[in-house]
Amino acid sequence: MPDASNGTLNSHVPDGPVQDKWDKHRFEMKLVNPANKRKFNIVVGGTGLAGGSAAASMAELGYNVKSFCIQDSPRRAHSIAAQGGINAAKNYPNDGDSIWRLFYDTVKGGDYRSREANVYRLAQVSNQIIDQCAAQGVPFAREYGGTLSNRSFGGAQVSRTFYCRGQTGQQLLLGAYQALMRQVAIGKVQLFARREMLDLIVVDGVARGIVVRDLVTGKFETHVADAVVMATGGYGNVFYLSTNAKTCNVTASWRCHKRGAYFANPCYTQIHPTCIPQSGDYQSKLTLMSESLRNDGRVWVPKNAKDTRSPKDIPEAERDYYLERRYPSFGNLVPRDVASRAAKERCDSGFGVGAGLAVYLDFRDVIKRDGEEVVRAKYGNLFHMYEKITAENPYKVPMRIYPAVHYTMGGVWVDYNLQSTVPGLFVLGEANFSDHGANRLGASALMQGLADGYFVIPYTIGNHLATTSLPKVSDDHPAVREALENARGRVQQLLDINGTRTADSFHRQLGSIMWDYCGMARNKDGLTNAIGQIQELRQEFWKNLKVVGNGESLNQNLEHAGRVADFMEFGELLVTDARHREESCGGHFREEHQTAENEALRDDENFCYVGAWEFKGVDEESTLHKEELEFKDVKLATRSYK
Numbered sequence: 312m313p314d315a316s317n318g319t320l321n322s323h324v325p326d327g328p329v330q331d332k333w334d335k336h337r338f339e340m341k342l343v344n345p346a347n348k349r350k351f352n353i354v355v356g357g358t359g360l361a362g363g364s365a366a367a368s369m370a371e372l373g374y375n376v377k378s379f380c381i382q383d384s385p386r387r388a389h390s391i392a393a394q395g396g397i398n399a400a401k402n403y404p405n406d407g408d409s410i411w412r413l414f415y416d417t418v419k420g421g422d423y424r425s426r427e428a429n430v431y432r433l434a435q436v437s438n439q440i441i442d443q444c445a446a447q448g449v450p451f452a453r454e455y456g457g458t459l460s461n462r463s464f465g466g467a468q469v470s471r472t473f474y475c476r477g478q479t480g481q482q483l484l485l486g487a488y489q490a491l492m493r494q495v496a497i498g499k500v501q502l503f504a505r506r507e508m509l510d511l512i513v514v515d516g517v518a519r520g521i522v523v524r525d526l527v528t529g530k531f532e533t534h535v536a537d538a539v540v541m542a543t544g545g546y547g548n549v550f551y552l553s554t555n556a557k558t559c560n561v562t563a564s565w566r567c568h569k570r571g572a573y574f575a576n577p578c579y580t581q582i583h584p585t586c587i588p589q590s591g592d593y594q595s596k597l598t599l600m601s602e603s604l605r606n607d608g609r610v611w612v613p614k615n616a617k618d619t620r621s622p623k624d625i626p627e628a629e630r631d632y633y634l635e636r637r638y639p640s641f642g643n644l645v646p647r648d649v650a651s652r653a654a655k656e657r658c659d660s661g662f663g664v665g666a667g668l669a670v671y672l673d674f675r676d677v678i679k680r681d682g683e684e685v686v687r688a689k690y691g692n693l694f695h696m697y698e699k700i701t702a703e704n705p706y707k708v709p710m711r712i713y714p715a716v717h718y719t720m721g722g723v724w725v726d727y728n729l730q731s732t733v734p735g736l737f738v739l740g741e742a743n744f745s746d747h748g749a750n751r752l753g754a755s756a757l758m759q760g761l762a763d764g765y766f767v768i769p770y771t772i773g774n775h776l777a778t779t780s781l782p783k784v785s786d787d788h789p790a791v792r793e794a795l796e797n798a799r800g801r802v803q804q805l806l807d808i809n810g811t812r813t814a815d816s817f818h819r820q821l822g823s824i825m826w827d828y829c830g831m832a833r834n835k836d837g838l839t840n841a842i843g844q845i846q847e848l849r850q851e852f853w854k855n856l857k858v859v860g861n862g863e864s865l866n867q868n869l870e871h872a873g874r875v876a877d878f879m880e881f882g883e884l885l886v887t888d889a890r891h892r893e894e895s896c897g898g899h900f901r902e903e904h905q906t907a908e909n910e911a912l913r914d915d916e917n918f919c920y921v922g923a924w925e926f927k928g929v930d931e932e933s934t935l936h937k938e939e940l941e942f943k944d945v946k947l948a949t950r951s952y953k
Contacts, residue, residue: 320573320923320938323726324428329414329944333432336727337770341777348373351776354521354536356508356563358385360480360757361740362542363487364764369540370494372769377534378491379503379523381558385488389544389556390760393480394601394693395464396472397444397757399437404461408469410434417755418945420466420646421720421748422897422911424579426921427944428727429745436766437758441473443765447486450475462606464753466646466952472754477601477693483757487764506532507870508563509798511539511570511736514790517779518570518736522798526870529863531799533791535784538735538772541567542764545719545741547580549878549885550830551822553716554586554599560874561881564723564742572731573923573936575724575744577881578889581751581898582831583717584650587700587710588669595815597715598700600672601693602753605643607677607686608710610634610650612670616661622671622709633657641952648750648898648911649952651714655831656909658713665711673709714831718756720747720898721888724923724938728771729763732923734779737772739763744921749897802862805872810855814872817852821845821875821882829886834902838890842883849879880929887924891935894918915947 325336343351351374355366358380366378382388402408413434418425445451445459451473452460461470475482494500505526512520512535520535546561547553568574585600611632613625633653635642645653654670663669678686683706687694694705701711723731723738725745730737740760747755784791828841852875860866895904895911896918904912921938 329431332428340774343773343777352536353538355540357542359388359390360760361764363491365768367490368769370499376500379506390484391481394477395603396474396479396754398471398754399441404470406469408471416467420752425748433746433762436762440761444486449482449486465644466752510794511567512794513570517734519784522794527865537781540737542739543742547716549882550716550825551818562874562877565877565881569926571733573724575921575923576721577885578899579720579749581718582651582714584714585712586715588713608672608674612657612662638952645952669711669713671709672712718751808856810857812855814875818875838886841886845883
């Protein structure tokens with residue numbers, strides 16, 4: 312178990328040069344022989360890229376796996392929504408890429424707040440991911456000669472992003488799904504759809520299973536195992552409006568946190584610069600336009616404030632291509648946090664278009680240069696989606712975009728083995744904190760999910776199983792019964808309130824507080840105010856919530872209520888983390904800490920660490936533990952994309 316007894320976390324990163332750490336560690340870990348693998352049972356929560364690939368890989372090795380998803384099919388995991396691509400250091404375009412450059416770009420892109428060893432491993436296995444997925448039949452875009460094609464993404468000056476038009480997440484997920492269902496067919500994986508994880512079973516300090524609720528029948532189930540793998544995604548929906556699917560939530564991670572798993576860097580939330588602006592209060596989510604569009608689209612606003620002319624009537628001399636002006640080296644392909652803040656600044660200064668909270672993403676020049684058919688071949692489905700939502704033809708008029716909550720870099724703290732502070736609980740993909748620092752570069756989410764699932768957890772979980780005493784646990788064990796009753800009691804508590812307000816109304820209000828005080832810009836007074844408002848709202852929630860229906864059947868009001876209850880608790884921790892971190896870095900922008908040019912101003916002397924929080928009680932102050940970060944190979948420097 313990671314040692315946190317002195318307040319400092321041990322990440323168990325192996326010694327030696329960063330290039331050799333993973334190979335050295337794989338050799339030194341204990342193994343489980345093939346015959347013995349059949350004796351171990353593993354629970355996997357989530358069937359997205361991380362969870363699906365992990366379940367398939369571990370079953371392929373011989374373990375008995377139970378796989379759980381909240382959707383009606385693993386194919387509906389939110390990984391399917393990823394559009395733009397997946398990074399790898401293949402250097403097919405011969406433009407100077409390498410494992411080391413991908414490593415460097417990712418550390419720099421995360422504003423020097425990630426763990427070097429994990430990031431290097433991610434870059435190291437990236438090439439294997441492409442080979443694996445191509446072998447599965449994932450239809451990556453190809454050049455005329457048949458070689459795999461690459462395009463650029465933000466934060467890099469090379470083309471390293473592999474893609475399937477604008478459907479990369481969908482195609483990669485189908486590859487993992489095929490691998491998973493093959494194992495289901497041969498009996499090595501039991502699949503449980505429409506289940507929500509409501510508690511973690513911990514026996515003698517070790518994770519030994521989960522409690523789930525069948526969302527169709529309302530029945531509670533306990534599933535004991537020798538290890539638990541959680542790959543349940545991020546928590547962006549704490550802001551209510553985000554690019555995430557409505558089922559995305561923090562519940563699984565938060566229930567693990569309340570059982571002893573530390574939560575790291577929750578304030579690191581990513582704002583994506585290319586979302587379709589909100590059009591009304593009726594909306595329940597926002598829609599993302601892929602970052603890949605910034606390869607060919609040019610971002611601009613009128614040079615004259617409050618210019619209401621049609622974009623076609625604004626001549627070139629009166630257009631401000633502000634990203635190209637401010638960041639000439641990277642232009643429209645600056646990282647997401649930089650592009651988002653720049654868009655906000657232009658709109659706040661009165662140069663926004665449409666209703667004032669948007670900027671243009673214009674394809675006029677590329678269509679003129681390459682022709683509409685070339686653009687349609689690259690981005691046709693994205694353009695079609697934009698037109699269906701806005702009733703505007705982006706081949707004829709520029710897209711209107713504005714930043715919105717997207718990905719979350721924070722998550723459950725894990726060591727180099729992807730194991731949390733609860734032994735036997737492993738956390739993968741967006742649900743952990745480990746690889747992206749304070750800002751995720753585009754096309755790195757799919758890379759991390761598949762790296763964790765295909766190439767990391769199959770090794771590291773074996774070490775746990777080979778070195779840990781795991782006595783048999785039955786469903787009538789006191790710890791199992793206690794977790795079951797805890798989950799049942801919380802659901803019944805929600806049903807018994809019988810107030811007057813819906814869960815959705817509470818969620819909207821919470822999201823408004825989070826966005827107003829802890830969104831793209833934050834300051835100490837606002838964060839302190841937000842904590843007080845969240846506490847008051849949570850008190851009202853537990854007095855005045857109204858859940859119609861009962862708990863013995865499909866009841867989406869009840870589902871939502873449970874998730875909002877967790878968001879109420881988690882939101883306070885997120886804001887607390889943002890208030891304690893007196894610096895700006897990546898997606899965490901404190902107004903008190905910025906340069907003269909309004910760029911993020913880090914404080915490496917006082918905050919060059921991972922902040923991991925230990926749960927002490929709902930109304931108690933969480934305890935902060937620190938994992939000090941060392942940068943031996945990518946030297947600390949002020950991030951510049953100029």
